[in-house]
Amino acid sequence: MDFGPYLMLAMLEGAVLAAVLALMASGLSLVFGVMRVVNVAHGEFYMLGAVVAWAVTTLLGAGPVLNFVAALIVAPLVVGAMAAAADMVILKRLNYDPERTIVATIGLLYILQQLTLMTYGADARPVVAPFNERIALPWVEWGDKGLSFYFPWGLSTTSYKLFVIAAAVVLIAALKLFMAKTRAGLIMRATQGDREMATAFGVPVERVYALVFGGGAALAALAGVLIVPIQQAHYLMGGDALLLSFIVVIIGGLGSLSGTIVAAILIGLSDGIISVFFTPTLAKMIATLAVALVLVFRPQGLFGGTSR
Amino acid sequence: MLKIEGLRAGYGAAEVLRGVSLSAEPGEITVLMGRNGAGKTTLMKAIMGLVKTSGRIELDGTDLAALPPHQVPRQGVGYVPQGRRLFAELSVAENLEMGLGAGPAQGRAATREEMLELFPRLRERLHQRAGTLSGGEQQMLATARALCLKPKLLLLDEPTEGLQPSMIGAIRQVMVTMRDRGLAVLLVEQRIEAVLELADRVSVIEMGRNAEDFSRAALSGAEGRLRARLGV
Numbered sequence: 007m008d009f010g011p012y013l014m015l016a017m018l019e020g021a022v023l024a025a026v027l028a029l030m031a032s033g034l035s036l037v038f039g040v041m042r043v044v045n046v047a048h049g050e051f052y053m054l055g056a057v058v059a060w061a062v063t064t065l066l067g068a069g070p071v072l073n074f075v076a077a078l079i080v081a082p083l084v085v086g087a088m089a090a091a092a093d094m095v096i097l098k099r100l101n102y103d104p105e106r107t108i109v110a111t112i113g114l115l116y117i118l119q120q121l122t123l124m125t126y127g128a129d130a131r132p133v134v135a136p137f138n139e140r141i142a143l144p145w146v147e148w149g150d151k152g153l154s155f156y157f158p159w160g161l162s163t164t165s166y167k168l169f170v171i172a173a174a175v176v177l178i179a180a181l182k183l184f185m186a187k188t189r190a191g192l193i194m195r196a197t198q199g200d201r202e203m204a205t206a207f208g209v210p211v212e213r214v215y216a217l218v219f220g221g222g223a224a225l226a227a228l229a230g231v232l233i234v235p236i237q238q239a240h241y242l243m244g245g246d247a248l249l250l251s252f253i254v255v256i257i258g259g260l261g262s263l264s265g266t267i268v269a270a271i272l273i274g275l276s277d278g279i280i281s282v283f284f285t286p287t288l289a290k291m292i293a294t295l296a297v298a299l300v301l302v303f304r305p306q307g308l309f310g311g312t313s314r
Numbered sequence: 315m316l317k318i319e320g321l322r323a324g325y326g327a328a329e330v331l332r333g334v335s336l337s338a339e340p341g342e343i344t345v346l347m348g349r350n351g352a353g354k355t356t357l358m359k360a361i362m363g364l365v366k367t368s369g370r371i372e373l374d375g376t377d378l379a380a381l382p383p384h385q386v387p388r389q390g391v392g393y394v395p396q397g398r399r400l401f402a403e404l405s406v407a408e409n410l411e412m413g414l415g416a417g418p419a420q421g422r423a424a425t426r427e428e429m430l431e432l433f434p435r436l437r438e439r440l441h442q443r444a445g446t447l448s449g450g451e452q453q454m455l456a457t458a459r460a461l462c463l464k465p466k467l468l469l470l471d472e473p474t475e476g477l478q479p480s481m482i483g484a485i486r487q488v489m490v491t492m493r494d495r496g497l498a499v500l501l502v503e504q505r506i507e508a509v510l511e512l513a514d515r516v517s518v519i520e521m522g523r524n525a526e527d528f529s530r531a532a533l534s535g536a537e538g539r540l541r542a543r544l545g546v
């Protein structure tokens with residue numbers, strides 16, 4: 007394959023990662039933005055999304071499409087409810103103290119991980135994609151005979167991967183609209199701005215926090231459901247996802263949703279491209295280096311402080 | 315209407331209010347005075363349920379201290395905090411929306427319109443971020459936000475602090491208008507001339523305790539004593 011088509015293939019792989027990452031990191035960013043809680047257990051909610059998707063499809067045993075749609079609805083609800091409960095039982099008691107909640111969510115991470123190991127086991131299990139047609143992609147080139155149009159061998163993707171990208175775009179657009187246009191979104195932004203004044207204007211802040219923590223976890227779970235037909239569900243899958251999410255949220259500017267999305271696209275695409283042309287390890291090294299550079303030269307993130 | 319008795323409040327182990335009593339009546343401006351650090355702002359926060367308290371805070375027979383804090387504004391208490399504390403990232407319209415949401419469900423559109431008539435400057439800036447307004451405009455918005463919930467008790471904590479004279483006049487005019495409409499106004503104010511002009515009653519607190527109260531009648535002859543109390 008020539009360089010051009012090869013690059014396009016790498017970018018498509020990167021776009022799938024970017025899509026899933028943007029969804030997951032939006033949840034992390036939302037929780038940090040509104041609650042000032044650094045949720046170290048966020049990766050486990052992603053893992054639980056994938057595991058619940060496996061459980062739902064296995065229990066339901068219907069066709070692949072119906073199974074998947076059920077997982078897409080049930081997993082975020084179940085995981086979101088678990089997270090909201092964890093918020094009320096654990097984080098609320100700590101009065102949302104920024105340092106103590108970090109320690110508490112580290113504890114939550116291990117509890118969720120070990121409970122999954124004890125019940126679901128150590129195996130990686132697949133979920134069948136609802137559809138998975140191979141789609142050959144065309145390539146356009148200036149040759150000696152003018153513009154030519156052909157299908158290079160190996161330049162292809164699957165309908166499911168395109169669906170993942172489209173689904174993430176739709177979900178994130180919906181999230182942005184929700185935050186900007188609905189009354190619930192307004193209340194969340196007001197609580198983010200000044201918790202005490204939100205209370206003085208009738209906002210039950212603790213209920214908002216439970217919903218935000220549950221909603222953030224539900225976004226991670228959605229990302230987990232979307233990825234499981236590509237990657238399989240495994241009890242340790244939350245670790246890498248958490249690391250990449252933190253990288254994205256820090257580069258994008260903590261608490262800035264737009265920044266998070268742009269950073270997810272940057273990190274996803276560069277990860278895809280570097281992984282294909284060099285190695286995945288180099289991709290992670292470069293992403294980590296990028297975080298270090300951002301922290302040194304622009305600690306508020308690329309977009310922090312300007313857009314929120 | 316508002317009756318506070320034996321109020322104690324503080325932050326963690328530090329007690330700031332050590333048994334304060336105070337009342338405010340409809341159609342009156344009650345001014346709360348005291349030196350810096352006396353506990354005026356803490357008293358306002360205590361009414362809103364934003365600090366730990368013991369003692370009674372009664373509004374028309376309802377014990378506010380027994381309610382969850384977010385229920386206090388729903389009893390008809392509008393709060394204009396010291397330093398304005400707008401939702402800086404939200405637009406002017408959204409800040410008003412937060413006030414409307416804490417008030418009665420009926421007549422919100424009319425209330426909003428009324429506020430924009432009272433403060434025409436805000437209408438020109440409806441879609442601007444509140445944090446980008448000038449100091450005077452921010453104070454107008456903080457006042458409008460509190461009035462949006464149709465309060466029967468309005469709390470204002472140093473609303474003219476750091477404002478230009480032209481703005482100070484406008485804010486005072488609004489307080490007088492609201493008093494004449496029958497609201498109970500509880501005002502924290504440091505400027506003696508303003509107090510002499512506006513107050514129906516004055517309560518002075520010192521170190522978290524009641525020091526002296528002045529009625530409207532007693533006030534004109536007591537300027538010297540008041541100044542001595544406040545050390546100005």
Ligand SMILES: Nc1ncnc2c1ncn2[C@@H]1O[C@H](COP(=O)(O)OP(=O)(O)O)[C@@H](O)[C@H]1O
Pocket residue numbers: 325328330348349350351352353354355356357
């Ligand atoms: N958030 C807080 N935490 C701890 N102490 C506080 C806090 N806010 C105010 N204080 C203290 O409480 C006392 C009263 O403060 P405040 O009510 O703001 O006084 P005033 O408004 O009369 O100037 C001061 O000694 C101040 O240092």
Ligand SMILES: [Mg+2]
Pocket residue numbers: 354355356396471
């Ligand atoms: Mg004060």
